[in-house]
Amino acid sequence: MIRLTEIKLPLDHDENAIGQAIINKLNISPEQLHSYNVFKRGYDARKKSAILLIYTLDVEVDNEAQLLSSFEKDQHVKVSPDTNYKFVAHANSSIKERPVVIGFGPCGLFAGLVLAQMGFNPIILERGKEVRERTKDTFGFWRKKALNTESNVQFGEGGAGTFSDGKLYSQVKDPKHYGRKVITEFVEAGAPEEILYVSKPHIGTFKLVTMIEKMRARIIELGGKIRFSTRVDDIHLD
Ligand SMILES: Cc1cc2nc3c(=O)[nH]c(=O)nc-3n(C[C@H](O)[C@H](O)[C@H](O)COP(=O)(O)OP(=O)(O)OC[C@H]3O[C@@H](n4cnc5c(N)ncnc54)[C@H](O)[C@@H]3O)c2cc1C
Known part of the structure; x- marks a missing residue:
């Protein structure tokens, strides 16, 4: 090409x-x-x-x-450069241990998705609620000033920025085309296709909720598990 x-x-x-x-x-x-x-x-x-x-x-x-x-x-x-994402590993089918991801914001979402795509059956722990429940709690706070400390504009499925219009550009240099993987997954989850090529892509207000649900479903379909309302307070190592 x-x-x-x-x-x-x-x-x-x-x-x-x-x-x-x-x-x-x-x-x-x-x-x-x-x-x-x-x-x-x-x-x-x-x-x-x-x-x-x-x-x-x-x-x-x-x-x-x-x-x-x-x-x-x-x-x-x-x-043309090869912009395809390269997985760093693939799980052996006999593997018993499951990686744990803490938080289901953008970082946790993609860590969980990529681990699931590599066959590692991740377990994701998220202190807040799933995104539709979280939306109700967040609007509850905005409209009625009722704060749920575990489910709000910061905490819950999708992380901070879930209720934004999803601007996707940054000034980060990306020689390995990791951003392409993110954008391709977003399109797969229902984002407008033009985000693949416009110079200042954004997803559009209120589309993120449905997209996050689709990405969660994909992680589960691939063997991952998400535990909501599960806050990590400490880590004990044997
Ligand atoms: C209103 C708003 C609009 C924004 N708009 C944009 C935008 O348009 N474009 C853009 O690029 N960026 C935007 N941002 C910034 C963007 O949202 C953040 O950079 C991004 O969310 C950071 O991702 P993260 O996964 O590192 O952290 P977070 O999104 O903060 O996710 C962390 C997750 O971990 C969970 N968590 C935290 N502590 C624990 C615990 N102890 N145990 C279990 N779970 C835990 C939280 O509930 C949360 O879901 C916006 C931010 C805000 C607040």
């Missing part, structure tokens, strides 16, 4: 413009272009009267090696 960067098109470009831009950039015939995928879409709004969309595209074409060598000096035509 070849990655093309800095493909600029007008804001109101039509459906075929991306394919045509690839053909023009690589100087190939339409038959040579098999498929493409938008990896990222940003904006150049410096000229208000001519706003541009800037694409990073992964394209499948005939004669990939030959094209790459003829564009060797062009920094905007390179081999």
Whole structure:
């Protein structure tokens, strides 16, 4: 797969413009272009009267090696990096011990999910309640000032930020593409597909609750277990 960067098109470009831009950039015939995928879409709004969309595209074409060598000096035509998530291990089916994850916020959710995907049947301990119950408690506090100290805007399934609009961008450098794994899982759980490529992705208010439920169901389906209303106060090591 070849990655093309800095493909600029007008804001109101039509459906075929991306394919045509690839053909023009690589100087190939339409038959040579098999498929493409938008990896990222940003904006150049410096000229208000001519706003541009800037694409990073992964394209499948005939004669990939030959094209790459003829564009060797062009920094905007390179081999697409492998952004697939690599699991660090897979559990042996005879394994008896189960890893324990404390907290079911974003960190615990992904630790639990990845452990479950690797076959480790994690047990997740969360002091708060499951997200729908937690939503009632949180709105109870906002509307009636009734605070549940274990189930509120901070504590419970989904962690802090569950009742936000889910902004997903950060300034963290991500050379191993871990963010891609997170975003792919979110899309699988029902987030809008455009979060895969827009430059400042956000999920949208109130979508997180349903997504968290789906991700919980996936962990359970893969052999994980989540214990709500279970606060960890101490750890005893034998
Ligand atoms: C209102 C709000 C809006 C936000 N909006 C965004 C946003 O749009 N985009 C963004 O990227 N970030 C946002 N954030 C920040 C984001 O939510 C946090 O960075 C993130 O939640 C941290 O994840 P975490 O898993 O490390 O911790 P937490 O989310 O705090 O999760 C920890 C979990 O552990 C549980 N827990 C704590 N102690 C124990 C214990 N002793 N035993 C068992 N369980 C325990 C808690 O109940 C909680 O569920 C927002 C935060 C808030 C408060």
